[in-house]
Amino acid sequence: MSATIRIELNEKLFLRDPEQTELGRTIVKESIRLIDELGFEHFTFKKLAQHITSTEASVYRYFENKHKLLLYLVSWYWNWLDYRISYHTHHVTDASEKLRTFIRILVGSHGSEPLEANVDVLALARIVVLEASKAYLTKEVDTDNKAGLFQDYKNLCHKIALVVLEIDPAYPFPHALVSTLFEAARKHLFFAQHLPSLTEVRLENAGANTLKGFLNHLAFSSLTKEASSVGASL
Amino acid sequence: MSATIRIELNEKLFLRDPEQTELGRTIVKESIRLIDELGFEHFTFKKLAQHITSTEASVYRYFENKHKLLLYLVSWYWNWLDYRISYHTHHVTDASEKLRTFIRILVGSHGSEPLEANVDVLALARIVVLEASKAYLTKEVDTDNKAGLFQDYKNLCHKIALVVLEIDPAYPFPHALVSTLFEAARKHLFFAQHLPSLTEVRLENAGANTLKGFLNHLAFSSLTKEASSVGASL
DNA sequence: TTGTTTATGATAGTATTGCTATTATGTGTA
DNA sequence: TACACATAATAGCAATACTATCATAAACAA
Numbered sequence: 293m294s295a296t297i298r299i300e301l302n303e304k305l306f307l308r309d310p311e312q313t314e315l316g317r318t319i320v321k322e323s324i325r326l327i328d329e330l331g332f333e334h335f336t337f338k339k340l341a342q343h344i345t346s347t348e349a350s351v352y353r354y355f356e357n358k359h360k361l362l363l364y365l366v367s368w369y370w371n372w373l374d375y376r377i378s379y380h381t382h383h384v385t386d387a388s389e390k391l392r393t394f395i396r397i398l399v400g401s402h403g404s405e406p407l408e409a410n411v412d413v414l415a416l417a418r419i420v421v422l423e424a425s426k427a428y429l430t431k432e433v434d435t436d437n438k439a440g441l442f443q444d445y446k447n448l449c450h451k452i453a454l455v456v457l458e459i460d461p462a463y464p465f466p467h468a469l470v471s472t473l474f475e476a477a478r479k480h481l482f483f484a485q486h487l488p489s490l491t492e493v494r495l496e497n498a499g500a501n502t503l504k505g506f507l508n509h510l511a512f513s514s515l516t517k518e519a520s521s522v523g524a525s526l
Numbered sequence: 527m528s529a530t531i532r533i534e535l536n537e538k539l540f541l542r543d544p545e546q547t548e549l550g551r552t553i554v555k556e557s558i559r560l561i562d563e564l565g566f567e568h569f570t571f572k573k574l575a576q577h578i579t580s581t582e583a584s585v586y587r588y589f590e591n592k593h594k595l596l597l598y599l600v601s602w603y604w605n606w607l608d609y610r611i612s613y614h615t616h617h618v619t620d621a622s623e624k625l626r627t628f629i630r631i632l633v634g635s636h637g638s639e640p641l642e643a644n645v646d647v648l649a650l651a652r653i654v655v656l657e658a659s660k661a662y663l664t665k666e667v668d669t670d671n672k673a674g675l676f677q678d679y680k681n682l683c684h685k686i687a688l689v690v691l692e693i694d695p696a697y698p699f700p701h702a703l704v705s706t707l708f709e710a711a712r713k714h715l716f717f718a719q720h721l722p723s724l725t726e727v728r729l730e731n732a733g734a735n736t737l738k739g740f741l742n743h744l745a746f747s748s749l750t751k752e753a754s755s756v757g758a759s760l
Numbered sequence: 761t762t763g764t765t766t767a768t769g770a771t772a773g774t775a776t777t778g779c780t781a782t783t784a785t786g787t788g789t790a
Numbered sequence: 791t792a793c794a795c796a797t798a799a800t801a802g803c804a805a806t807a808c809t810a811t812c813a814t815a816a817a818c819a820a
Contacts, residue, residue, distance in 0.1 A: 308796095313796080315796080315797075330665070331664060331665035333664065333665075334665065336776085336777065336778080337777090337778080337779090338776085338777075338778085346797080346798075347797080347798055347799070347800090348778090348779085349779090349780080349781090349797085349798080349799085349800095350796085350797055350798070352778095352779070352780085353796085353797085357778075357779080358778090422663055422664075422665075423663070425659050425660075425663060426659075426660065426663065428716075428720070428721065429656055429657070429659060429660065429716070430565060430567065431564070431565035431567075431568065431656075433720045433721070434720055437720060437721060442721060445724075446721070446723050446724060449723075449724055450723070464726060464734070464735065464739075464743075465725075465726045465727070465735075465740050465743065466726070467723065467724055467725055467726055468714060468717075468724075468725040468726050468727055468740050469744075471713070471714075471717065471724040471725060472706070472710050472713070472714075472744070475709060475710070475713050476706050476709070476710075479705070479706070479709055480702060480705075480706075482662075482663070483702075483705065486662070486667045486668055486671065487662065487667070487671060487676060487680070489680050489683070489684070489701065490679075490680060490683055490701055490702075490705040491699075491701055491702040491705060492698060492699045492700070492701055492702050493699070493702055500698070501698065501699075505698075506699050506702050509698075509699065509748060510703075510706070510744070510748060513747040513748045513750075514743060514744060514747045514748075516747070542767095547767080549767080549768075570805085570806065570807080571806090571807080571808085572805085572806075572807085580768080580769075581768080581769055581770070581771090582807090582808085583768085583769080583770085583771095583808095583809085583810090584767085584768060584769070586807095586808075586809085587767080587768085591807075591808080592807090761820100762819100762820085763818100763819085763820080764817100764818085764819080764820095765816105765817085765818075765819090766815100766816085766817075766818095767814100767815090767816080767817095768813105768814085768815085768816095769812100769813080769814080769815095770811100770812085770813075770814095771810100771811085771812085771813100772809100772810085772811080772812105773808105773809085773810080773811105774807100774808085774809080774810105775806100775807090775808085775809105776805100776806075776807080776808095777804100777805080777806065777807090778803100778804090778805080778806090779802100779803085779804090779805100780801100780802085780803085781800100781801085781802080781803105782799100782800085782801080782802105783798100783799085783800085783801105784797100784798080784799075784800100785796105785797085785798075785799095786795100786796090786797085786798095787794100787795085787796085787797100788793100788794090788795085788796100789792100789793080789794080789795100790791100790792085790793080790794095
């Protein structure tokens with residue numbers, strides 16, 4: 293494992309590859325800090341430009357608009373997660389163990405592998421929780437999808453879905469289950485912090501009522517033979 | 527059942543109660559049509575005012591801003607759903623049957639009870655799918671929550687959570703499961719339409735791979751004794 | 761009836777956002 | 791040396807998100 297991970301992203305996510313220049317890397321790095329601080333709605337290219345003592349026009353040379361920048365950041369995160377999952381499961385043979393590992397990484401137990409130097413991954417993870425849904429919940433979703441801007445998320449989802457099928461080849465909703473786990477992971481992290489009456493998940497709790505516990509329960513309940521027959525009878 | 531349902535909403539959702547005046551009702555009715563058509567990002571009070579041949583200032587007298595209007599519409603929807611669920615379950619004694627009915631209504635099998643005359647409920651349902659998450663995924667969530675703006679959603683969630691506990695009193699995540707069902711219902715309706723590789727759920731399919739089938743499987747798998755023990759062992 | 765409140769409309773104005781265009785400047789490359 | 795090229799500096803424009811003021815008409819109260 294090298295110190296910094298090379299993450300290749302769809303070229304349609306940017307106008308000029310931000311990884312290739314100092315300014316580009318600064319834009320990415322500081323936009324993460326600023327979006328995390330202000331929230332996506334209050335974040336503007338003008339504020340970013342002032343923050344990095346550059347100009348609005350320069351930022352626009354890298355990203356078409358702030359929505360594309362968000363898509364870039366979120367894609368980067370899914371790639372990074374993919375990398376971490378591969379890193380932690382490539383030696384695991386048991387499919388159930390693989391899924392368990394996936395969930396463990398998904399809920400954000402960071403620290404056991406080399407962190408990306410240039411990017412504040414914890415801030416990016418917070419952005420993903422609060423903003424990632426907005427990347428696709430738009431009227432432009434079909435256009436963006438045709439341009440392949442969600443490919444990384446879909447790839448990752450498919451990869452885990454294959455593990456699910458390995459556990460239970462008869463399970464009829466592998467992709468649906470995995471995307472639900474992704475969405476639920478983010479939502480319950482958010483609920484635990486801001487709307488705790490919507491979830492039993494507690495972040496400070498290392499024992500019971502962990503997000504990991506809930507997601508494991510949700511996933512493996514669905515994948516036992518008994519459970520499958522429950523669904524089929526409805 | 528009367529022809530039109532009176533739905534009482536938190537007064538902090540509006541500046542002047544739109545139900546009390548002709549203009550107010552027009553604002554609500556036509557904002558639903560416009561948000562559905564344009565999407566929340568492209569929707570503005572100016573466009574709405576032009577659409578209803580009124581003025582921006584008049585709209586602002588009813589709603590503080592478009593975010594509060596969205597909160598109003600979404601709250602209205604949860605209230606309406608609550609009403610429908612009560613209507614269809616008040617005579618049901620079996621808890622599992624109640625949960626099944628809840629899921630059936632959640633996925634949107636409309637038409638069996640009186641429709642609200644003034645509001646295009648189908649358009650509102652589409653808005654909820656695309657925009658409801660944006661109502662709380664903001665930096666203002668704690669302020670809005672303290673003002674009670676999410677109370678209707680939380681109440682509904684709690685109500686169903688009690689049914690879940692009736693089915694399996696030992697289940698440790700009743701609210702988490704129910705909020706997951708709510709979120710998943712919206713997300714998979716959306717995925718089925720726009721990102722079908724993220725779900726097996728198909729809308730046109732009346733037999734297999736229905737949203738109802740997936741949610742029932744997800745819910746009832748988690749609530750069988752066998753399934754509970756699966757989760758506890760992790 | 762008269763007077764008064766109240767809702768709406770009409771109009772104006774301001775700061776910010778989102779974006780484009782033009783020109784200048786410095787830096788590295790052929 | 792000449793050229794390309796990235797960035798900075800500046801300007802500008804249309805749209806957005808409001809706020810304020812004043813006129814008018816309907817509703818209602820004395």
